């Protein structure tokens with residue numbers, strides 16, 4: 001049984017989709033959870049709904065692509081709850097296009113929200129985690145960062161970047177009892193994947209050995225395990241949650 005009693009967790013991009021389910025799963029396991037996304041109303045709405053279910057949560061809005069906003073987010077959490085043990089870097093966007101049509105602004109936006117945010121939040125949280133003599137960082141990457149995808153050069157580069165970042169930071173902080181791992185979801189049913197055409201969805205399904213789309217809980221359950229004391233000797237790893245789409249040696 002996974003328990004996160006006494007732990008404090010931040011999940012970025014947790015007002016909907018995968019992040020929302022991660023936040024609820026961690027809260028159900030006993031953690032106090034910070035709900036966060038860019039929009040303050042969304043954070044309040046989701047935090048209120050979780051509070052009504054009896055979970056110990058607060059909502060704090062922050063655009064994590066902005067280093068100052070990320071610093072302030074961590075400061076606010078420490079000011080309210082004193083510590084922060086678990087960080088899930090989940091916020092992400094897509095701005096898909098073939099390279100010849102991709103606007104530099106779409107490249108920059110995806111790199112800023114998907115990759116720079118991971119640096120911003122990790123840098124802001126590293127001191128509190130060192131002070132707490134331990135911590136868990138879990139970064140949400142994607143199978144697209146491993147296998148590529150036509151029309152997603154920006155997204156694939158940002159997600160591949162997360163993998164290199166995860167392994168490097170894991171090496172930096174391993175001796176301090178801080179673990180850093182990544183999860184690579186495949187095709188998960190959320191508003192992000194709703195945008196795909198039926199054709200694109202079918203092509204994806206054809207490649208999944210388990211023959212079905214993943215649920216947000218499939219990702220969240222692994223996050224809960226990696227965040228728990230059960231995973232204390234695991235760091236620098238990338239775990240696929242993709243129905244067998246990518247099988248690596």
Ligand SMILES: NC(=O)c1ccc[n+]([C@@H]2O[C@H](COP(=O)([O-])OP(=O)(O)OC[C@H]3O[C@@H](n4cnc5c(N)ncnc54)[C@H](O)[C@@H]3O)[C@@H](O)[C@H]2O)c1
Nearest residue numbers: 013015017018037038063064090091092142185188190192
């Ligand atoms: N859905 C999938 O199939 C899939 C597959 C692989 C990886 N992922 C990754 O999982 C993560 C969650 O995806 P999802 O499908 O739940 O997406 P989603 O669009 O449903 O949710 C994304 C969340 O991130 C928040 N967000 C966006 N920009 C932000 C910013 N600048 N600062 C703070 N919050 C911001 C949004 O408000 C939202 O809460 C993303 O990193 C995504 O790349 C998703």
